[in-house]
Amino acid sequence: MTTTTVAVKPLAITGCGVVSPAGLGLAPLAEGLRAGHVTHADPAQDPLADYPPQPLWAVPEFSLADHLGRKGLRNVDRLTSFGLVACKLAMEEAGVVIGPADEADTGVVMATNTGSLHSCAAVARDTVVQEKPYMVHPGRFPNVVMNSCAGQIAIWNSLKGVNATLAGGQVSSLTAVRYARTAISQGRARRLLVGGVEELCPPAAWGWHLSNALIDEAPLGEGCAMFLVEDGEAVSASGRNALAELLACEVGYYRSATPSRTLAEGLTSCIERALVRSGVAPDEVDAVSLGATNHVGLERVEKRAVERVLQRPATELRIIDLLGECYSASGAMQIAVLLALWQQPAGRRRNALVTSVGDDGNVGCLVVREC
Amino acid sequence: MSSGHPRRVVITGLGAVSCIGIGVAEFTASVREGKNGAAPITGFDTAGFPHVMACEVKDFDPGQLLEKLDIELWGRSSLFAAAAARLAVRDAGIDPELLSHTRTGSIMGTTAGESKVLQEVVNQWVERGMKDVDPRLAPMAPAGQIANAASSELSLTGDSQTIPTACSAGNMALAYGYDLVRTGEADFMLAGGADAVNRSCHAGFYRLGALAEKVCRPFDINRSGILTGEGGAVLLLEPLDHAVGRGAHIYAEVLGYGVNCDAKHMINPDAASIADCIRNAHRFAGVEARQIDYICAHGTGTPTNDATEVRAAREVFGDRLPPISSVKSMIGHTMGAASAFGAIACSKALEEGFLPPTANLEELDESLGPGLDVVPGKARPATLNVVQNQGFAFGGNNVITVFGRVA
Amino acid sequence: MTETVRNVQVLQEKIREIIMQELELEPDELTETGHFIDDYDADSLSLITIVARIEKELGVAVPQSELQDMINLEGVFTVVDRYSGGGTEGV
Numbered sequence: 001m002t003t004t005t006v007a008v009k010p011l012a013i014t015g016c017g018v019v020s021p022a023g024l025g026l027a028p029l030a031e032g033l034r035a036g037h038v039t040h041a042d043p044a045q046d047p048l049a050d051y052p053p054q055p056l057w058a059v060p061e062f063s064l065a066d067h068l069g070r071k072g073l074r075n076v077d078r079l080t081s082f083g084l085v086a087c088k089l090a091m092e093e094a095g096v097v098i099g100p101a102d103e104a105d106t107g108v109v110m111a112t113n114t115g116s117l118h119s120c121a122a123v124a125r126d127t128v129v130q131e132k133p134y135m136v137h138p139g140r141f142p143n144v145v146m147n148s149c150a151g152q153i154a155i156w157n158s159l160k161g162v163n164a165t166l167a168g169g170q171v172s173s174l175t176a177v178r179y180a181r182t183a184i185s186q187g188r189a190r191r192l193l194v195g196g197v198e199e200l201c202p203p204a205a206w207g208w209h210l211s212n213a214l215i216d217e218a219p220l221g222e223g224c225a226m227f228l229v230e231d232g233e234a235v236s237a238s239g240r241n242a243l244a245e246l247l248a249c250e251v252g253y254y255r256s257a258t259p260s261r262t263l264a265e266g267l268t269s270c271i272e273r274a275l276v277r278s279g280v281a282p283d284e285v286d287a288v289s290l291g292a293t294n295h296v297g298l299e300r301v302e303k304r305a306v307e308r309v310l311q312r313p314a315t316e317l318r319i320i321d322l323l324g325e326c327y328s329a330s331g332a333m334q335i336a337v338l339l340a341l342w343q344q345p346a347g348r349r350r351n352a353l354v355t356s357v358g359d360d361g362n363v364g365c366l367v368v369r370e371c
Numbered sequence: 372m373s374s375g376h377p378r379r380v381v382i383t384g385l386g387a388v389s390c391i392g393i394g395v396a397e398f399t400a401s402v403r404e405g406k407n408g409a410a411p412i413t414g415f416d417t418a419g420f421p422h423v424m425a426c427e428v429k430d431f432d433p434g435q436l437l438e439k440l441d442i443e444l445w446g447r448s449s450l451f452a453a454a455a456a457r458l459a460v461r462d463a464g465i466d467p468e469l470l471s472h473t474r475t476g477s478i479m480g481t482t483a484g485e486s487k488v489l490q491e492v493v494n495q496w497v498e499r500g501m502k503d504v505d506p507r508l509a510p511m512a513p514a515g516q517i518a519n520a521a522s523s524e525l526s527l528t529g530d531s532q533t534i535p536t537a538c539s540a541g542n543m544a545l546a547y548g549y550d551l552v553r554t555g556e557a558d559f560m561l562a563g564g565a566d567a568v569n570r571s572c573h574a575g576f577y578r579l580g581a582l583a584e585k586v587c588r589p590f591d592i593n594r595s596g597i598l599t600g601e602g603g604a605v606l607l608l609e610p611l612d613h614a615v616g617r618g619a620h621i622y623a624e625v626l627g628y629g630v631n632c633d634a635k636h637m638i639n640p641d642a643a644s645i646a647d648c649i650r651n652a653h654r655f656a657g658v659e660a661r662q663i664d665y666i667c668a669h670g671t672g673t674p675t676n677d678a679t680e681v682r683a684a685r686e687v688f689g690d691r692l693p694p695i696s697s698v699k700s701m702i703g704h705t706m707g708a709a710s711a712f713g714a715i716a717c718s719k720a721l722e723e724g725f726l727p728p729t730a731n732l733e734e735l736d737e738s739l740g741p742g743l744d745v746v747p748g749k750a751r752p753a754t755l756n757v758v759q760n761q762g763f764a765f766g767g768n769n770v771i772t773v774f775g776r777v778a
Numbered sequence: 779m780t781e782t783v784r785n786v787q788v789l790q791e792k793i794r795e796i797i798m799q800e801l802e803l804e805p806d807e808l809t810e811t812g813h814f815i816d817d818y819d820a821d822s823l824s825l826i827t828i829v830a831r832i833e834k835e836l837g838v839a840v841p842q843s844e845l846q847d848m849i850n851l852e853g854v855f856t857v858v859d860r861y862s863g864g865g866t867e868g869v
Contacts, residue, residue, distance in 0.1 A: 006555070049496070050501070052501070052502065070802070071802050072802070074799070074800065074802060103634070104631070104647075107632065112535075113513040113514055113515055114484065114512070114513060114514065115484075115535070117489075120489060120571070121489070121492075121493055121496075123571045123574070123575060124489055124490050124493040124570065124571050125493050125496070125497060126574070127490075127570040127571060127574045128494060128497050128570075129497060130834070131834075132419050133418075133419040133420055133570065133574055134419070134420060134421070134573075134574045134577045134578050135574075135578075135830070135833070135834045136571070136574045136575055136578050137578075137827065137830070138575070138578045138579050138823065138826045138827045138830050139800070139823055139824065139826075139827040141575035141578060141579060142637040142638055142765050142766075142823075144483070144571060144572075144575060145482055145483075145535070145764075145765045145766065146481075146514060146535035146536075146537070147535060147536040147537050147764070147765070147766045147768060148637065148765065148766055150536075150766065151637055151765065151766025151767060151768070152637065152766075154632045154633075154634040154766070154767065155634050155635060155636070155637070155767070157634075158634050159632065159634055160631050160632050160633070160634045160644070160647075161631065161632065162630045162631070162632070163536070163632035163634075163766065163767070163768050164534065164536060164543065165534065165535050165536050166532060166533070166534060166535075167484070167513065167514035167515040167518075167532075167533040167534070167535050168515045168518075168531065168532055168533065169513055169515040169516075169519070172515065175530070175532055178530070179532075179547065182547070182550050182551065182554070182556070185554070186550055186554070188630060202501060203492065203493075203496070203501070206501045206502065206504065207509040207512065208509075209502075210502070210504060210506035210509055211506055211509040211510060212506070213509075213510075251530055251531075252528050252529065252530075252531075253476065253519065253522045253523075253527060253528055253529070253530075253531035254528060255519070255523060256439070256522065256523045256525075256526040256527070256528075257439035257440055257441065257523050257524065257526070258439055258526055259526070260471065260472075260526065260528070261528070266528065358515075359510065360510070360513070360515055360516065360519055361519060361522075361523070361531070362515065362519070362531060578826070578830055579823075579826055580826060580842040580845075636821065636823075637823070638822075638823055639821070639822065639823075
């Protein structure tokens with residue numbers, strides 16, 4: 001019934017901005033890949049609570065004022081600061097300056113599962129511990145809505161196009177890519193800043209720690225990776241360069257109360273569909289940027305599904321070994337690390353899979369092609 | 372993206388879990404009556420709050436409504452979404468197996484996500500420390516669970532997507548579901564929204580001076596703010612051809628939507644930007660302003676919103692302002708579910724031929740200008756052909772959906 | 779100087795600090811009559827935040843209806859004085 005084999009129109013990435021435990025930009029990621037590791041910063045002491053005993057890899061401290069100026073930063077929380085800086089870097093790289101003519105057709109698509117859990121928890125806590133339960137900080141209350149990061153990116157850059165925020169568990173960043181493709185193909189935007197953001201904070205870290213979803217000593221990371229994307233044909237027609245093309249992005253849900261297929265079967269079918277719709281054969285895949293490393297049970301599900309489709313080994317990128325678990329931002333970081341890897345040319349156009357599978361039952365696969 | 376002509380999309384099932392009724396029949400009867408669903412809050416301890424009214428869903432019994440979910444594993448917002456989705460599927464008279472064997476998913480809007488789960492985590496943290504918080508709460512907390520709950524209940528394998536874009540999220544979810552079905556990325560879609568009354572929103576809106584004390588009175592001279600509300604509102608989106616082929620009852624057609632972002636202020640709405648969004652919606656729906664028979668307002672009942680919303684409408688409609696009413700007057704501000712409830716009201720209004728009312732109006736605010744028909748009191752019979760359903764949000768997200776009667 | 783006068787001065791100093799922080803002003807930028815909105819680019823959210831912080835940190839609860847008079851430092855001092863019962867509470 002559906003056109004699940006119909007080819008997709010590529011989205012071209014014209015700029016990429018990254019805020020990660022490796023630092024700012026793609027360069028520290030590329031360096032980390034070369035060296036095989038990244039030197040990590042500890043998270044700052046949090047006045048609200050201690051962190052659990054788990055490796056925690058924070059974004060190295062940076063001055064937001066250096067990027068955005070002195071004013072208007074009062075109520076910008078840390079999660080939003082990641083998004084603002086990553087978007088700025090992406091637009092700088094693409095050489096894009098948004099003028100009044102472009103405002104209406106440039107938008108934002110951001111993946112986050114909780115928004116700033118730190119800000120939400122602080123408000124919730126204030127309703128319980130303050131002298132009066134309504135003594136929450138009004139200036140920071142808007143940070144409680146999960147779209148506040150995307151909203152502030154729009155305000156800071158005057159982006160009036162579609163402004164979407166998406167939550168899909170581990171697969172969130174991939175769902176953002178999928179949403180972006182629909183938005184552009186349906187004429188809702190000509191250009192979109194797409195990506196995912198995640199923030200280390202005691203509630204989130206304890207959530208992982210208590211859930212036992214990750215193996216012991218699995219590192220937790222944070223950050224934001226944003227990509228400026230446009231219709232691929234439009235980019236090449238105008239003679240501009242692209243970093244890479246985002247081809248098909250397929251997702252599915254396989255944890256029903258009465259499931260018809262296993263997670264592995266579901267992910268396998270996603271990968272197959274994504275390859276068919278991208279016009280890429282399994283033996284043309286050079287690398288797989290994995291998402292479920294360190295997830296109990298899911299790491300094997302992911303590997304098994306990839307092996308089943310590719311039928312041969314491909315270069316594996318385990319971004320979690322470099323950056324820690326980045327959850328809502330994981331898919332976006334998986335794409336960023338791929339771009340960093342491809343900064344070393346190989347003499348042919350490479351293709352890669354970006355896979356993701358979450359304990360919540362969501363699975364996803366994106367095909368990326370070098371330009 | 373898929374090739375071929377985009378197909379027409381209709382609404383064939385409605386599921387409502389609200390403070391004025393569970394199920395579309397009860398909900399609609401209450402809307403027609405202009406019923407006010409506000410009551411003193413029972414879902415959390417209100418000691419210390421000067422205002423204690425909200426629009427909570429009374430007697431919500433998820434075990435009664437749901438067929439598959441283990442209700443212990445999901446938060447209140449997720450259960451609202453799943454229950455409303457199940458009700459929509461039953462209402463549509465469609466074979467649930469058809470949905471689970473095709474590319475069908477759930478797209479759910481939300482503002483505060485699993486707010487009650489988060490509050491419980493925080494309560495336990497304050498009481499006993501982080502490391503003794505109940506670990507079962509962790510997987511229940513992410514907002515993605517809201518769409519997952521509906522997908523799990525109905526055994527769906529397509530996109531299971533939560534769209535947490537605050538108070539216009541319901542419309543944003545409908546818009547995305549519509550695009551996915553229209554372009555063939557999906558066969559069917561359950562789309563809507565869910566949220567739960569919670570301490571943080573109650574405290575935050577009070578602190579912002581946007582929370583009414585007892586009554587929400589949109590468009591009234593003495594309006595003083597919102598009352599928070601909760602519930603789940605879900606619509607089944609189906610290709611027109613398929614609906615006709617199976618002899619489905621069709622409520623309305625989704626003609627299109629407009630979407631934009633103010634990009635000015637996190638909280639204050641912008642009339643010019645909203646007016647742009649209205650024009651955008653008309654353009655994509657292929658209708659002209661003069662064809663709009665009714666505006667289902669965002670209508671929160673704050674002094675700012677109602678004035679801005681009417682001003683924006685006048686920019687587009689000029690002298691010919693269609694009747695405009697607020698469902699929030701009856702069910703409060705249900706946040707991520709709000710514009711989905713608006714869509715349900717619009718669907719029934721188109722199908723049965725009536726204008727939903729604005730409840731609680733005592734004195735219309737004259738400063739909103741002349742010729743303003745807010746349909747005060749009870750519903751009024753009217754043949755409607757094209758209506759628009761408005762949602763605006765923190766962050767400046769505006770989404771306006773347009774629905775048409777199917778003869 | 780009397781205890782009361784000194785307390786009022788301390789209260790006013792704290793109010794000044796709150797306003798400078800929320801409106802992102804240097805000490806010499808904030809004058810008694812500078813208009814928060816017209817001169818300092820404040821919006822309704824920053825004004826609400828100032829009032830909220832005065833309630834929480836200085837123990838003086840000012841009703842929403844007074845916001846319209848609190849459009850410069852002088853106005854804030856006047857209104858706070860009206861509701862603080864002598865300027866000695868919560869300091």
